[in-house]
Amino acid sequence: MSANSRLTIAAHALAWIGLYQRQGHEVATSEQIATSANTNPVVIRRLLGELRRAGLVESRRGVGAGWSLARELESMTLLDVYEAVEPGPLFAMHRTTPDQGCVVGHGIQPAMQNIYEGIEETLRHELARVTLENVLRDVLAAPR
Amino acid sequence: MSANSRLTIAAHALAWIGLYQRQGHEVATSEQIATSANTNPVVIRRLLGELRRAGLVESRRGVGAGWSLARELESMTLLDVYEAVEPGPLFAMHRTTPDQGCVVGHGIQPAMQNIYEGIEETLRHELARVTLENVLRDVLAAPR
DNA sequence: ACAGTCGTAACAGTGAAGGTTGCAACTGCC
């Protein structure tokens, strides 16, 4: 489906910031997070910028600047993150309008739209069951 | 998520063939289906080729050739179609390996992998609840 | 033999994601 890694990287960043703060630090820099995720700091700043717009993190500028959580990991779910970084629908309709003179061409879009809405609702429900605290716990539970 | 229309077009094609056969025709051509879906016949043949490999449709060549259902619409679910046309996972991991020297970088992939597997299992379950017969019924129920 | 259709390769166009560079803006500290 040409899946992307945005949700994974965003969860990685949040877990990293959360753990870093529990170790007594005030803020984390995009440079540090990028090193952990093995990517470019700008990629992290872009993603965290979207999380900031969603009210999940805050940023400070200037010397000693960086990123901090806007709320506890317990209160954040993967659904919050998903909605912050994945705007579009899971399945797309036809790129061009089907033949409206054909019975199937006419009825297919409302039919599929309805089905897809139910499926995406279930997906959102599943994402909402996982908190970032759950993620961090699982991360720390990984065998070394 | 950069969603594609493959599942939608495949469902469209199957519903079209199913309805056409109920109207007494033996086989449907990619040309006819492409007209209904407002796309190119090669696109339809490519998709139907994948459905054929999955045992959902059959094709005949030569004069009077075309496509027919390999089983009843009642026995086909959107999960069958999804697995035939969408090989990859819903969510991707990091494109490069995270820093294994970092606790988060080390544990994030198994953690997310586990979470994603549960979510995809739920998605598959939802897709399996919808048969192509359901789809065709919804298509025909659309207000004109 | 012919005509109609599938099977498939090859290529172009499009768009999203990710990576990279560059630089202005901001702010704590000296």
Place this chain on the structure above:
DNA sequence: GGCAGTTGCAACCTTCACTGTTACGACTGT
């Protein structure tokens, strides 16, 4: 006031999957 470190963001490139298109060989009923 100036410096240093960091974010904010624009601009551009590369890669990749999907889609559309053309072309042509393979197949088969008439």
